Amino acid sequence: QWTAEEKAAITSVWAQVDAEANGQETLARVLIVFPWTQRYFSSFGDLSSAAAISGNAKVAAHGKKVLSALAGAVHHLDSIKHTLAKLSELHAETLHVDPQNFNLLGNCLVIVLARKLGAAFTPEVHAAWEKFLAVSCAALSKHYH
Ligand code: HEM
Secondary structure, three states, X not given: OOOHHHHHHHHHHHOOOOHHHHHHHHHHHHHHHOHHHHHHXXXXXXXXOXXXXXXXXXXXXXXXXXXXXXXXXXXXXXXXXXXXXXXXXHHHHHOOOOOHHHHHHHHHHHHHHHHHHHHHOXXXXXXXXXXXXXXXXXXXXXXXX
């Protein structure tokens, strides 16, 4: 399923990811760019402006959690479906998160990576990440039916 180049692109970029800072940035972008996603996070307090979202400690903590879960997928590229199965069940059965939202988070993560890596985020690296995120989003959507 993966070429050696794709695996290298995914793991070498991941080695530069800071789950805390980049997770905060990614989730904050989701909530700012796609404001209807805020409805899932009504327990997170003030999300009334971009500044409030960016300064919200619960958003930061949760962004870190999300990227740490994706780290599991990075480290198990050949069994992503299995690795994310429990989370798929949680988002579907308990949280009732529309699976379209996984793609929105993936979009925002790509932007965060592109900003962070600059020229090193080549089209080939970008392609590998789009594939990784598509596989991960499909795995998270597995439990919906
Ligand atoms: C909770 C991962 C996308 C909404 C969680 C948790 C993880 C996680 C690890 C914590 C589970 C636990 O406490 O046991 C992911 C991953 C995603 C993703 C890997 C995509 C790559 C999303 C999206 C939304 C969402 C796009 C909504 C727009 C939630 C909510 C919770 C949650 C509402 C519970 C938060 C709380 O009240 O603490 N997710 N998530 N997730 N996720 Fe996701």
